[in-house]
Amino acid sequence: MNFSQPAADIHVPDGRSVAKALARTTHLCLAAHQDDIEIMAHQAIAACYGKQSAGFTGVVVTDGAGSPRTGKFAKFTDEEMKAERRAEQRRAAKLGKYAAVIQLAHPSAVVKDAKESRVTADLTAILRACGQLEAVYLHNPADKHDTHVAVFLRCLAALRSLPKSKRPKRVLGCEVWRNLDWLVDTDKVLLNDSARPALAAKLIGAFQSQIAGGKRYDLAIAGRRLANATFHTSHATDAANAVTWAMDLTPLIKDNKLSVEQFTLAHLDRLRSDVQARLQRFA
Template structure:
């Protein structure tokens, strides 16, 4: 295994040795903040939950110091919030029976620094040791700068690996901007309604964000319900909850593809679809 930075922490819910825990990974998520996994990459959790041959590895990149706070947490210092947020994430990992949870503990400004290579290298090491089949991260059209920092650094890290060490699929998920704008034939619809008791609880664990700050527990489930219902106008719902994803695999199959061009081309295809629908009715 690669040697990790002193600031990086690992939590193994079933107390297996770290090397064993990381090498059993089949599904992995690299997202910016505590609870981003449970909001956006819940498909990975469900795909592995109580499956002896499949294991989920969650990675939170930032340290939680800039988290929103209200209610009982309104007067918490940045240092206190960092402790609380990591504890909440560990609770989610235990509840969801994750194979492994990692905390890179980087400040948000580091993820947004285009010159920074420390985060890229730490992500590279984790992916190389885990070698997941499926990897989830943020989408390139997300409106949160820290999320953009994480997805771009994740792709940079993947491109440092040999092709045979990269995941088979790389998916972008919804957190701070949904993928409703993406053309339907380009969406990856993750059906995540099978275990509402689990999926609801995983978001509700993050009390520091829900108490007086943001109702992520209601918003995340509401978006999943809306995605399922409004997916198509002329067919019965195929699922009761859906998280929309975007397939970013081409970006790790062809390193020459530009990330900006890749996402703008998708936006242009959506623009063209809107234009054609209107013009044919005029």
Template sequence: MIFSRDGADVWVPGGGAANAALQRVTHLCIGAHQDDVEIMAHSAICACLDDSANLAFGGVVVTDGAGSSRRGPYADKTDDEMKVIRAEEQREAARRGRYAIQIQLAHPSAAVKDAAAPAVVADLAAVLAGCSPREVLLHNPADKHDTHVAVLLRSLTALRQLPVSERPTRVLGVEVWRGLDWMLDSDKVALDTSARPELRAQLLEVFDSQIFGGKRYDLATEGRRAANATFHDSHASDEVSGINWAMDLTPVVHSDTVDLADYTLAYIDRLRADVAARIARLR
């Protein structure tokens, strides 16, 4: 596979040809940064490990890892050095999670946020053309990180280039830089992160440059998952130890006319109506 950026990296942890590995992928996660895949996709990673004869996980990281927070042993590293470090951390996560394939497209964030971004869309379209995933995990449109939303938008453009019959069965937007616990319970998609607790820790701790760089994503991710599970239902005992909340984006992908902003704001409108109704009922 040849992508538009010289720094793009394609790695098959188990060995073998990249094209063949990509063809096997049934669960694909497209994240903006190194570690986003591991924050969003634990449920899919475990599903593929539990049925490795039939399922395979693929990770895609769109940006190059520059501009991250850094201190301690990373305080004096240049952006170019951090790119190398973060790319290797992502490879190690893919090895630990036994991904079928890990692709890093190495685009600068500024390029991804370009509304046209033809090279980004072309690279994502090339990935999607090489596999037929039944499930795709993306960032969610209510995320507050500009690069995350930009990656989502570029991913949707690439997905909509596929014939409708070849688009994934399920597409979900998962929480990262804004939780989705505010959504109505009836609107939420629960991704159970209870499985393989030792792997959950291993996949997050591998990103040493971020943890020691001043961002405890490992603790924050585990805390959010546990909080989601506990605060999900006030009258029932916890049935799982962790949940990632997701928004169903399948209708957006399966139609070329559904507007993403309108679709997302409808979730907020339903929340607003629910809050107003509860206050009126109990006033």
């Protein structure tokens, strides 16, 4: 496949052709940065691990140049950091037995420019090359990271450009830079990350440029998943020991005219009503 950025990178861990890897993909994660895939979509990675009947592919949209750095990475140039993060993402794909990992290498500024068509075009090409997708994992529209929200919008444009017969069965918006535990329970989608905990740790641990570079994602993600599981219900024992929360975005690809802003703010309205009703009930 040819993408718009010369530095775009495709890696198929088992050595198959790119066409075959994408054709067998059933679960797809479209993420902004290296390591976002492993934070967002462990449930899908674990579900596809080692299976011939299911395949997981991850796509990283940006080039990773803007990440914070300290310790042994403190003096890395942007070009050196991009190369390091690209290699780390490849290692994670091998550990997780992904069908493929594609790194599109777009600068964040390009992704954030709504007039730019290249990002959406690249994403559309990937989606068209995939088989029938069971689920697509995206950033959620209430995320507080600007690049994550911009990537989400480019992904949505690509999904909406597909014929309806080619669209995935389900699209989920996952928590990264804003937890989704604030969603009312009826709006929460529970992604059970309990399977293969050793693999989960190895996948996050593959990104040493972040962990040794000053961001302890290895501890934070394990802690958040456990906290989500524990604080899910107050009157029942835990059914899972690791949970990621997601928002069901499928309505946004079933109806191209559905406003993203109205769809997202409706979740906040339901939270407001829930808080108000509980206060009034016991006043």
